[in-house]
Amino acid sequence: MGRGGDAANPHPVQTRRLSRLRCVDKAQLDREFSDLYRAHLRDVYSYAYYRVGNHHDAEDLTEQTFLQAYRHYERALRESDGRPLRPWLIRIAHNLAANLYRDRARKPQTPIEDTGALSAMHTTEDLVEGRDELARILVGVKELPDDRREALIMRFALGMDNREIARAMGRTDGATKVLIHRAIKQLEEIVATRGGVT
Amino acid sequence: MSDHAADIEGLLRQAFKPVEPPESLSMRLETTLQELTDLAAEELESWELRSMRDPRNWVRPVAAAAIGTAAGAGLVVIRVRSQHRKQRKHVQGIELAERTVKAAADEVKRLVDRF
Numbered sequence: 001m002g003r004g005g006d007a008a009n010p011h012p013v014q015t016r017r018l019s020r021l022r023c024v025d026k027a028q029l030d031r032e033f034s035d036l037y038r039a040h041l042r043d044v045y046s047y048a049y050y051r052v053g054n055h056h057d058a059e060d061l062t063e064q065t066f067l068q069a070y071r072h073y074e075r076a077l078r079e080s081d082g083r084p085l086r087p088w089l090i091r092i093a094h095n096l097a098a099n100l101y102r103d104r105a106r107k108p109q110t111p112i113e114d115t116g117a118l119s120a121m122h123t124t125e126d127l128v129e130g131r132d133e134l135a136r137i138l139v140g141v142k143e144l145p146d147d148r149r150e151a152l153i154m155r156f157a158l159g160m161d162n163r164e165i166a167r168a169m170g171r172t173d174g175a176t177k178v179l180i181h182r183a184i185k186q187l188e189e190i191v192a193t194r195g196g197v198t
Numbered sequence: 199m200s201d202h203a204a205d206i207e208g209l210l211r212q213a214f215k216p217v218e219p220p221e222s223l224s225m226r227l228e229t230t231l232q233e234l235t236d237l238a239a240e241e242l243e244s245w246e247l248r249s250m251r252d253p254r255n256w257v258r259p260v261a262a263a264a265i266g267t268a269a270g271a272g273l274v275v276i277r278v279r280s281q282h283r284k285q286r287k288h289v290q291g292i293e294l295a296e297r298t299v300k301a302a303a304d305e306v307k308r309l310v311d312r313f
Contacts, residue, residue, distance in 0.1 A: 030235045037231065045219035059223045066227055070234060134213040137206070141213075156207075157214035188206050 033073050040089055043158050050153045051097045065093040087167035140190040148183035
């Protein structure tokens with residue numbers, strides 16, 4: 001055995017050095033995470049808002065997303081291999097939103113937590129400031145299956161490209177391209193059926 | 199892609215404009231993250247202190263000093279023997295013993311001075 005100790009029982013000098021290194025690493029990680037947070041807070045909030053349809057749940061979802069991201073940031077950074085982390089953040093939000101819907105669906109007896117109320121995007125239309133055609137688009141988007149709706153949110157609210165959306169949704173690039181294409185086609189049909197776009 | 203699809207995409211871009219998070223959310227999140235960072239730093243510091251207080255961690259420096267001393271003594275013996283070989287041709291008997299003791303003492307003194 002060397003003089004430097006081992007992982008189970010480190011030498012005190014090694015312990016101090018390790019501790020300092022960990023402090024430096026941790027401080028660096030925290031700074032990087034702060035940058036990530038500042039860069040993508042609006043993306044995560046926008047995604048959450050269009051996903052759940054109201055500010056209250058969107059705030060909770062955004063908060064939980066960043067807390068979970070903070071816990072797993074070091075590993076994500078290691079595994080990202082230099083790729084952008086926005087898809088990873090959106091994937092966390094996507095999973096948390098799915099959990100939120102699932103948990104609330106299990107407790108339908110509480111009126112305030114009714115899934116119907118949750119899925120009603122009653123405030124998102126306010127964002128389009130009374131423009132009928134945009135409101136019709138948002139109403140049409142609500143009728144899409146979840147995965148198609150999410151893909152459109154990522155593409156048009158967050159400006160993500162196919163590769164980013166694929167990573168966020170855990171699909172291949174090709175499957176994502178097809179998904180978005182079908183979502184737009186279906187939306188076209190819905191809007192046409194409802195009276196078209198002027 | 200059809201013109202209609204292009205229209206729909208244009209409308210989607212307008213409809214899905216990014217939503218600014220409320221100021222209260224940013225402040226709450228930043229406070230929470232700062233608290234987590236501070237907690238993590240405190241945890242590291244207490245881990246270091248706990249580690250230094252653990253007597254099991256003191257054994258290693260003592261062992262390291264003992265190994266260093268033994269290595270120093272070994273060095274003395276090797277150097278003295280080396281000098282012996284040079285002198286053996288010229289000196290005999292008790293004179294050799296005296297020279298050996300003196301050489302060992304000089305070597306130890308040299309090592310002590312060095313450390």
